[in-house]
Amino acid sequence: MVRVNEVWPGGSAGPKRRHGRRVTVVGAGIAGLVAAYELEGLGYRVEVLEGNDRVGGRIRTHRFGAGDDAPSVELGAMRIPTRHWRTLGYIDQLGLGDRIRRFTTLLSDENAFIATDGGHTRIRDASDVLCRQFRREAVFARYSDATIAFGAWLTAVVDAIAPPDLRRALRSDLRDQLLDLVEKIDLTSFLHGSARDRVDLHFLFSAHPGLRSACSRRLNSFLDDILTETSPALLRLAGGMDQLPRRLAERLQAKVSCGHKVVGIEVRSDDVLLHVKTDTRTFVRRTDFVVCTVPFPVLRRMWLSGFDADKRAVLNDTVYCPATKVAFHCREPFWLQEGITGGASFSGGRIRQTYYPPAEEAADRGAALLASYTIGEEADWLGRLPAAQRYRVVLKELGVMHPQVLRPGMVLGAASVVWGRSPWTLGGCATRWGKDAAAREQERLRAARPVNRLFFAGEHSASVPAWIEGAIESALHAVRQIAEYEPPRGTAHSRHRKTLGAPR
Ligand SMILES: Cc1cc2nc3c(=O)[nH]c(=O)nc-3n(C[C@H](O)[C@H](O)[C@H](O)COP(=O)(O)OP(=O)(O)OC[C@H]3O[C@@H](n4cnc5c(N)ncnc54)[C@H](O)[C@@H]3O)c2cc1C
Structure with missing residues (x-):
C-alpha cells in the first residue's frame, strides 16, 4: 500500500509491530489523524485528544x-x-x-475582476490598464512591451496574494534587477490569454530559474506559494x-475525544504525562508516546516540562502568518x-x-x-x-x-x-519567508525534533509548511520516528537533557 511505502520508504513492512504500546495523538487536524491512522496500522494502541468540538483543524x-x-x-x-x-x-x-x-x-476566469488604479476591470481587459499603470512609474518606462506585461502581471498577482511587506519587496526587486534580466529574454513563447497579452509566469520562472536570483530572499521564499496558488494544476x-479528515476519523478504531484540551505536557524518561481539561474535569493521562500536532503559538502557551532550551526556542521562533x-x-x-x-x-x-x-x-x-x-x-x-x-x-x-x-x-x-485569533491555532500558517533553503531546513529539523518520547508533527514541522501535504509529510515522519525509537542508553533520568537524535 502507498502508505506503508511512504512510512518505510524502502518498501518493507517496517520493523516488528509494537503491539500494546500506547500512543496519544494531540490534535485531530490532518497531521494528527494521519499519524493515528498509520500508527494503528503498525499495531500501536492509539487515542486522539482534540480540544475543539470537531475534527479537521484548519481544514474547515x-x-x-x-x-x-x-x-x-x-x-x-x-x-x-x-x-x-x-x-x-x-x-x-x-x-x-x-x-x-x-x-x-484566482485570475483564471477572464470575466472575474481585478482591482486597478482606475477601478475594477475584467481580467480579459486588464492587460492594457495594468501595463499603463505600471509604465507610469518612470523607471519602468524604458522597457519593452513584453517586459512591461511581465512586470504588470507579476505585480498584480503578488498584490492579490501577498501581505503588504512582500508587495513592497517586489517593487524594489523589479527596480533593482528583475526587469533587466527579463528584458534579455524573448518572451514571445510565454505570452498567453485570449489576446496573448499576459505572460505565463509559471512557465517563465521554470524555464528561467535564474530569475529567482533577482528576487529578494523574502519574496523568493514566497514565490513558490504564489505560483502554486495561481497555477492551473489545482x-x-x-x-x-472536510470529508478528508472526517473520513480518516471514521476509519480509525482509536477513540477521537473532542472537547479534550491539553493544557500541559510533562516529558519524563520513560513516558509522557498529558494534563487534560474537559468541560467537567481535569485529569492526567500517562502514555508511552505522544505525537503533538498542536500549532506552536498554542503550544508555547501551555505548561511544559522536560523541554530542552532549543526546543523552547523553536516554539518561540516559528513565525505564523495570520x-x-x-x-x-x-x-x-x-x-x-x-x-x-x-x-x-x-x-x-x-x-x-x-x-x-x-x-x-x-x-x-x-x-x-x-x-x-x-x-x-x-x-x-x-x-x-x-x-x-x-x-x-x-x-x-x-x-x-x-x-x-x-x-x-x-x-x-x-x-x-x-485564524490568527482561533484559540486552537493562534495563527494562519507557519512561514519561513526571508530564509534561504538551508535555514528553512534547519528550522524544520528543529521543529520536528522529538523530545524523548514526545514527537512532533503538523505543517509547522514540514518541508512544505502551510499546505495539507506538509502536515501529512510531517505525520509520516513522526510515525517513522516512533517505530524506530530506542530509548537513549544510560540516560534514563535527566528530565531536561534527553532528546532522540540531534537535528540531522
Ligand atoms: C486560511 C487557510 C487557507 C489554507 N489553504 C490551503 C489550501 O488551499 N491547500 C492546502 O493544502 N493547505 C491550505 N492551508 C493549510 C492547511 O490547512 C494546513 O497546513 C493543515 O490543515 C494543517 O494541519 P495540521 O494538522 O498541521 O494543523 P491543524 O489543522 O491546525 O490541527 C491541529 C489540531 O490541534 C488541535 N488543538 C490545538 N490546541 C489543542 C490543545 N490544547 N489540545 C488539544 N487539541 C488542540 C486543533 O483544534 C486542531 O484540530 C490553509 C490554511 C489556512 C489557515
Whole structure:
C-alpha cells in the first residue's frame, strides 16, 4: 500500500509491530489523524485528544444550513496542487477519489475582476490598464512591451496574494534587477490569454530559474506559494474538503475525544504525562508516546516540562502568518449573471481576494461566496473587528465590485474564521519567508525534533509548511520516528537533557 511505502520508504513492512504500546495523538487536524491512522496500522494502541468540538483543524468546510445540499464554502484549506501526491493518495485510499474536481483559481476566469488604479476591470481587459499603470512609474518606462506585461502581471498577482511587506519587496526587486534580466529574454513563447497579452509566469520562472536570483530572499521564499496558488494544476474535493479528515476519523478504531484540551505536557524518561481539561474535569493521562500536532503559538502557551532550551526556542521562533476568511450566504449566485463561473477576483482594498465557489448544491438553498480572503496585516485588521462590523466592512467593499450584493435580501448570512485569533491555532500558517533553503531546513529539523518520547508533527514541522501535504509529510515522519525509537542508553533520568537524535 502507498502508505506503508511512504512510512518505510524502502518498501518493507517496517520493523516488528509494537503491539500494546500506547500512543496519544494531540490534535485531530490532518497531521494528527494521519499519524493515528498509520500508527494503528503498525499495531500501536492509539487515542486522539482534540480540544475543539470537531475534527479537521484548519481544514474547515462551512455549510450554510444542515445537510449535504447546503451551500458550502472553505474557511480553511481549499485547493490541492496536483503534485501533492500524499494528499491525493489518502483521498484515493479513503474512497474519495471520485470527488476530485478541478479548482479554478484566482485570475483564471477572464470575466472575474481585478482591482486597478482606475477601478475594477475584467481580467480579459486588464492587460492594457495594468501595463499603463505600471509604465507610469518612470523607471519602468524604458522597457519593452513584453517586459512591461511581465512586470504588470507579476505585480498584480503578488498584490492579490501577498501581505503588504512582500508587495513592497517586489517593487524594489523589479527596480533593482528583475526587469533587466527579463528584458534579455524573448518572451514571445510565454505570452498567453485570449489576446496573448499576459505572460505565463509559471512557465517563465521554470524555464528561467535564474530569475529567482533577482528576487529578494523574502519574496523568493514566497514565490513558490504564489505560483502554486495561481497555477492551473489545482484540485478540490466536491462536497467539501472536510470529508478528508472526517473520513480518516471514521476509519480509525482509536477513540477521537473532542472537547479534550491539553493544557500541559510533562516529558519524563520513560513516558509522557498529558494534563487534560474537559468541560467537567481535569485529569492526567500517562502514555508511552505522544505525537503533538498542536500549532506552536498554542503550544508555547501551555505548561511544559522536560523541554530542552532549543526546543523552547523553536516554539518561540516559528513565525505564523495570520489569515482571515469571510463568507456570505447569498440568495443566488449573482456572479453567474456577470459571466463569472468560478475562480476568483482580486478585489483589492482590505478584502483582497473574492472566490466564487462552484454552486453544486440545491439552487433553492442559495449560494456561498468567499467574499474575502486575506493574510498578513489585512487579516489581522479584519480579525480585530467584532464579527458584525467585519461583515459590514466586507459587504461595503465588495459592493463596489459587485453592486448586486447590496440589493436588499441578497445576503442571507455570513461566517468567518480569524485564524490568527482561533484559540486552537493562534495563527494562519507557519512561514519561513526571508530564509534561504538551508535555514528553512534547519528550522524544520528543529521543529520536528522529538523530545524523548514526545514527537512532533503538523505543517509547522514540514518541508512544505502551510499546505495539507506538509502536515501529512510531517505525520509520516513522526510515525517513522516512533517505530524506530530506542530509548537513549544510560540516560534514563535527566528530565531536561534527553532528546532522540540531534537535528540531522
Ligand atoms: C486560511 C487557510 C487557507 C489554507 N489553504 C490551503 C489550501 O488551499 N491547500 C492546502 O493544502 N493547505 C491550505 N492551508 C493549510 C492547511 O490547512 C494546513 O497546513 C493543515 O490543515 C494543517 O494541519 P495540521 O494538522 O498541521 O494543523 P491543524 O489543522 O491546525 O490541527 C491541529 C489540531 O490541534 C488541535 N488543538 C490545538 N490546541 C489543542 C490543545 N490544547 N489540545 C488539544 N487539541 C488542540 C486543533 O483544534 C486542531 O484540530 C490553509 C490554511 C489556512 C489557515
